[in-house]
Amino acid sequence: MTSSTARVDLDGNPVKPLTICMIGAGGFIGSHLCEKLLSETQHTVLAVDVYNDKIKHLLEPDSLPWAGRIQFHRINIKNDSRLEGLIKCSDLTVNLAAICTPADYNTRPLDTIYSNFIDALPVVKYCSENNKRLIHFSTCEVYGKTIGSFLPQDSPLRQDPAYYILKEDTSPCIFGSIEKQRWSYACAKQLIERLIYAEGAENGLEFTIVRPFNWIGPRMDFIPGIDGPSEGVPRVLACFSNNLLRREPLKLVDGGQSQRTFVYIKDAIEAVHLMIENPARANGHIFNVGNPNNEVTVRQLAEMMTKVYAKVSGEDSIETPTIDVSSKEFYGEGYDDSDKRIPDMTIINKQLGWDPKTSLWDLLESTLTYQHRTYAEAVRQSIAKPLAN
Numbered sequence: 001m002t003s004s005t006a007r008v009d010l011d012g013n014p015v016k017p018l019t020i021c022m023i024g025a026g027g028f029i030g031s032h033l034c035e036k037l038l039s040e041t042q043h044t045v046l047a048v049d050v051y052n053d054k055i056k057h058l059l060e061p062d063s064l065p066w067a068g069r070i071q072f073h074r075i076n077i078k079n080d081s082r083l084e085g086l087i088k089c090s091d092l093t094v095n096l097a098a099i100c101t102p103a104d105y106n107t108r109p110l111d112t113i114y115s116n117f118i119d120a121l122p123v124v125k126y127c128s129e130n131n132k133r134l135i136h137f138s139t140c141e142v143y144g145k146t147i148g149s150f151l152p153q154d155s156p157l158r159q160d161p162a163y164y165i166l167k168e169d170t171s172p173c174i175f176g177s178i179e180k181q182r183w184s185y186a187c188a189k190q191l192i193e194r195l196i197y198a199e200g201a202e203n204g205l206e207f208t209i210v211r212p213f214n215w216i217g218p219r220m221d222f223i224p225g226i227d228g229p230s231e232g233v234p235r236v237l238a239c240f241s242n243n244l245l246r247r248e249p250l251k252l253v254d255g256g257q258s259q260r261t262f263v264y265i266k267d268a269i270e271a272v273h274l275m276i277e278n279p280a281r282a283n284g285h286i287f288n289v290g291n292p293n294n295e296v297t298v299r300q301l302a303e304m305m306t307k308v309y310a311k312v313s314g315e316d317s318i319e320t321p322t323i324d325v326s327s328k329e330f331y332g333e334g335y336d337d338s339d340k341r342i343p344d345m346t347i348i349n350k351q352l353g354w355d356p357k358t359s360l361w362d363l364l365e366s367t368l369t370y371q372h373r374t375y376a377e378a379v380r381q382s383i384a385k386p387l388a389n
């Protein structure tokens, strides 16, 4: 539903309709952000991406209530002179474009570094030179490993939040050695954060940096062999969904001992919406966006997804629901992992009053219902095909 009433910001001031240049709009987060902005605001989106499959439902047909408020520009930001013009005619640029799947970090480190640092440079430059506001997507991976992970296994300090909670303004960024190429992504993201921060300090760039902590939900990544390459390795939600759809054991990398906090995409998009409409509260800040209450080990995530999938599909789970696999076998040489990621929420709570709401069980239930509806039949057919030939 398109809102017709005047919107107000958190301080009661009217929000005027903005033109937003959204780079990477065709991806997982971009598709949800486009949906939100089109259905609940009067803002206009200039959607930039090389793909538009995930936002096709927003672009066609012309009779959609928001027709005229979204334009798709098929642009590769690596080499397209149209980008500056789009940034110039927008009030705000949101940059989501990146290679951001861990399977690429150690196997395509050059592409990863170029995508996350070099390709983002012109975006920052055009915003700074044209006095345009920038919301840039970084990552929780900039924190790397926790301080606690370097303590002896039996140290009581490991239980002390001071050794593991990740705070925007005080936590260090702790990466592995250079040959652990996993950190190519985090390091590139860290450097672009530092560059944006410096543009703010020296040239007055109005910026906000977002550090997402494992946002998950419908349309995340792809199902290998269905809407992505058969040999592709997406992020964990899609890997486990693929295993469940194919009735294969879920693969636990190095025993699935790493811990993550997962936040529902729809909760997280609320936070970005608040940043967009409250520049006075968001400018100059780096925000963790995650759900500290949804922490699990990867093994626990696998177990919960198995239970939820059985419920939503009506199929019993297989006899051996998980198997262990080494990280070398799964990701190849140079993989390394973040041990634990709990976001401190003080800053976003104080500035924007935002809190995540959805429990892990509930967000998995709605997400796996979507995965089942969207993919179960296609997977069934792809499994049946080789037998028929």
Ligand SMILES: NC(=O)c1ccc[n+]([C@@H]2O[C@H](COP(=O)([O-])OP(=O)(O)OC[C@H]3O[C@@H](n4cnc5c(N)ncnc54)[C@H](O)[C@@H]3O)[C@@H](O)[C@H]2O)c1
Residues within 6 Å of the ligand: 023, 024, 025, 026, 027, 028, 029, 030, 048, 049, 050, 051, 075, 076, 077, 078, 095, 096, 097, 098, 099, 100, 115, 119, 137, 138, 139, 140, 141, 211, 212, 213, 214, 215, 216, 221
């Ligand atoms: N999803 C998460 O939990 C998460 C966590 C941490 C950080 N992030 C960051 O958020 C951003 C968006 O992530 P996502 O999960 O939506 O990923 P995604 O891969 O679904 O979306 C990224 C989009 O950028 C586009 N893109 C990449 N390079 C481009 C280029 N050169 N020109 C034009 N378009 C290009 C891709 O086609 C894709 O549609 C990324 O910067 C990522 O690093 C996401």
Ligand SMILES: O=c1ccn([C@@H]2O[C@H](COP(=O)(O)OP(=O)(O)O[C@H]3OC[C@@H](O)[C@H](O)[C@H]3O)[C@@H](O)[C@H]2O)c(=O)[nH]1
Residues within 6 Å of the ligand: 100, 101, 102, 138, 139, 140, 141, 212, 213, 214, 234, 235, 236, 237, 239, 240, 251, 252, 253, 254, 256, 258, 260, 298, 337, 338
């Ligand atoms: O099939 C799988 C896939 C993944 N995993 C494990 O599950 C954990 C989470 O894996 P993800 O693929 O979601 O990736 P990570 O959480 O490590 O990094 C992500 O976090 C933040 C973003 O910047 C990126 O989207 C991505 O780098 C890792 O410990 C990984 O080793 C499995 O055990 N099995």
